[in-house]
Amino acid sequence: MRDKFHTGIDIGSGYTTVIIGRVGSEGELKIVGVGRTVTKGMNRGLVDDVAELKETVRLALENAEEYTGRGNLSGAYVGVTGQGISSKNVMNLALHKSEKEIITSSMIRQLVESCYPENDSLNDVLHVIPVGFNLDGYNKTRNPLGLHARTVEVESHVVSMNSTDLRNTIKSVSSNKVMVNGAVFQGLAAAESVITGDEREIGSVLIDIGESTTDLVVFKEGSPWYSTVVPVGGNMITRDISAALGVPFRAGEEIKVKYGHCMPSLVNSSEEIVVPGFQGDDKKTVLKRDIAVPIQSRMLEWLRLVTQAISASGLRAIPSGGLVITGGGSRLSGLTELINDNLDIPIRLAYPVGIKGLPSQLQKPEYSSAVGLLLWAVKHQGEKQSYPQENIWSQIKKILNKKERAIVG
Numbered sequence: 001m002r003d004k005f006h007t008g009i010d011i012g013s014g015y016t017t018v019i020i021g022r023v024g025s026e027g028e029l030k031i032v033g034v035g036r037t038v039t040k041g042m043n044r045g046l047v048d049d050v051a052e053l054k055e056t057v058r059l060a061l062e063n064a065e066e067y068t069g070r071g072n073l074s075g076a077y078v079g080v081t082g083q084g085i086s087s088k089n090v091m092n093l094a095l096h097k098s099e100k101e102i103i104t105s106s107m108i109r110q111l112v113e114s115c116y117p118e119n120d121s122l123n124d125v126l127h128v129i130p131v132g133f134n135l136d137g138y139n140k141t142r143n144p145l146g147l148h149a150r151t152v153e154v155e156s157h158v159v160s161m162n163s164t165d166l167r168n169t170i171k172s173v174s175s176n177k178v179m180v181n182g183a184v185f186q187g188l189a190a191a192e193s194v195i196t197g198d199e200r201e202i203g204s205v206l207i208d209i210g211e212s213t214t215d216l217v218v219f220k221e222g223s224p225w226y227s228t229v230v231p232v233g234g235n236m237i238t239r240d241i242s243a244a245l246g247v248p249f250r251a252g253e254e255i256k257v258k259y260g261h262c263m264p265s266l267v268n269s270s271e272e273i274v275v276p277g278f279q280g281d282d283k284k285t286v287l288k289r290d291i292a293v294p295i296q297s298r299m300l301e302w303l304r305l306v307t308q309a310i311s312a313s314g315l316r317a318i319p320s321g322g323l324v325i326t327g328g329g330s331r332l333s334g335l336t337e338l339i340n341d342n343l344d345i346p347i348r349l350a351y352p353v354g355i356k357g358l359p360s361q362l363q364k365p366e367y368s369s370a371v372g373l374l375l376w377a378v379k380h381q382g383e384k385q386s387y388p389q390e391n392i393w394s395q396i397k398k399i400l401n402k403k404e405r406a407i408v409g
Contacts, residue, residue: 005032005068006381007076008373009057009173010186013042013233014328016056016209017370019362020073021378029355029378034362035063036132044212045082045229047168054172060271061176066107075181077377080169080371081215084162086229089131090115099293103144103152108133116155119219123160124167126185131155131223142222159185159227161313186378187215187227192372192379194326194350196217203319205310208369211235215369216306216314219321226313232302234329240294245286251276255291260300261343262334264292272277292334299338304390322346 006029010017020033037059041052065072092114094107112130117123133141135149144152152312161183170180190208200219208215212233218226237260242252255275261267267289274283310318322345325335336347351363362371 005073006062006071006176006374006377007077008079008189008370008375008377009060009076009178010079010189010370010373011039011042011057011080011169011172012079012186012210012369013039013045013213013235015039015223015366016038016060017367018057018060018076019065019367019370019374020068021374023378028355028357029374029375031355031359031362032067033064035060035102036304036361037063040180041172045080046084046128046165047172049084050171050175051169053169054175057178058176061178064391073178075179075186076148076173077182077189077373077380078180079186079373080126080161080166080183080391081186081210081213081229082161082165083213083231084123084165085159085185085215085227085229086161087157087159087185088172089155089225090117090127090158091153091155094154096150096152098401100352101148101150103135103149105145106147108154109153109185111152111154112156115154115158117158121161122163124163125160126166126183127157127159127188129159129224131157131225134329134394156265157227159188159224161185171345181377183191184373185215185217185227186210186369187217187229187374188224189372189376190326190369191217191224192221193352193354193368194372195324199229199277202321203315204321205319205323206328207306207323207325207327208274209233209325209327211328213304214269214306214327216309216350218310218315218319220315224317227311228309230302230305232298232305234332235328237298237332239296240298244290244294246277246284247275248278250345256295256332259288259291260332261288261292262296262332263339264289264296265320266334266337267292268290295332296338299332300342303339303342316343320346323373324348326352326365326368330365 006021016039018035021029023030040056041049095113122405133144136152191206200222202222206217210233214230216228238252242249269287272285352368
C-alpha cells in the first residue's frame with residue numbers, strides 16, 4: 001500500500017540520501033530502502049543546475065526503491081539548507097472578555113497562525129513552532145488548552161527560506177514524480193535523530209557540519225529558539241589542504257579523511273606521508289603536522305562563526321547542555337580538543353538514534369539529517385505542506401498532546 005511507506009530525501013551539497021521506512025504491525029519503524037549518490041547541480045546549499053539535481057535525486061530514489069518498487073511512494077519530506085535560511089521568534093497576544101473564558105483549540109490555532117510573517121515576497125515559511133504560552137502576563141505554560149485567562153500570549157519560532165532556493169530544490173524532487181509532503185530545515189531534521197529530551201530541556205546547540213555549510217539550532221526550554229546556517233563546511237578544509245600542499249582537490253579530500261587533524265600540537269612532528277602532485281606521477285613527501293596547520297586555521301574560523309551565531313540568538317551564554325555536533329564534518333580528528341581549548345562547555349559527538357535496529361550503515365554522523373527526516377515523516381504522516389505557508393495546526397496539536405504516539409522505540 002502506498003500509505004505504508006515514509007520517505008526522507010536529504011539533499012546535501014556533497015551527497016543526496018534517500019531513506020524509506022515502514023511502520024510494522026507493532027508500531028516499530030523499519031528501514032526498507034536506502035539510496036545515496038554524489039550530488040550534482042548544487043553548490044553551498046544552492047541549486048545551480050536543476051536538471052543535474054533532478055538526475056541526482058532520480059538515482060538516489062532508484063537505489064532506495066529496490067525493495068518498495070518504483071512509484072509506490074505516497075510522498076516524501078525533503079531536507080533543505082543554505083544561506084537562504086533565516087529564523088525569528090514572534091510574539092502575539094489575544095484578549096478575552098472575561099477571565100472565566102476557557103481557552104479553546106480554535107483560539108490557539110488562530111493565535112499561532114497570526115505569527116506568520118506578512119507580505120514577505122522573498123521568503124517562504126518552512127516552520128512555525130509554538131515555543132510557549134503566557135497567560136495574563138505571568139503564568140507560563142506549554143499547554144494552555146482548557147485553562148482560564150484574560151489574555152493569552154504565544155511565542156513561536158518561525159523558520160523561513162529564500163523562495164527561489166526552496167522552489168528549485170522542490171522542483172528537483174517533484175519532477176521525479178514524487179509528491180513533496182513538506183520541506184524541513186536540515187538542522188531541525190538532524191535534531192530529531194540526535195538531540196535528547198534532556199538536551200532540549202536544559203538547552204543545547206545542535207551543530208550539523210556538512211560539505212559546504214554548517215546547520216545550527218539553539219534549543220531552549222524544550223523547543224528550538226534560533227535556527228541559522230554558518231557558511232563553512234568540510235569542502236573548505238579540503239581546498240585549504242589542496243592549496244597548502246599543492247595537490248589536486250580529490251587528493252586533498254583523501255588526505256583530510258586519512259590524516260586530517262585539528263590540532264598540530266597533537267600530531268607527531270616527524271611523521272611523513274607521500275602525497276600526489278598535480279602532474280599525476282610526481283609525488284612528494286610532507287609532514288603530517290603540516291596538514292594539520294591549515295585545518296586548524298579553518299576550524300578556528302569555523303568556531304568563531306559558530307559562537308557568533310549562538311550570540312546572535314540573544315542568549316548571554318552557550319546553554320548548559322553544550323554543543324551536540326554531528327554531520328560528516330564531525331568526524332575530523334581533534335575537533336573536540338580544538339573546541340575544548342577555546343570554550344569551557346560540554347561537547348558531544350552525536351550519531352543518529354531513535355530507530356530500533358538501525359542498520360550499521362546508517363549509524364554514522366553523516367546520516368543524522370537523513371534519519372531525522374524519516375523520523376519527521378513518520379511523526380507528521382498524513383500532512384501536506386503548501387507554500388508559502390504550511391499547515392501548522394498539526395504542529396500545534398502535537399504540542400498540546402501530553403503524550404505523543406510512540407511509533408518508534
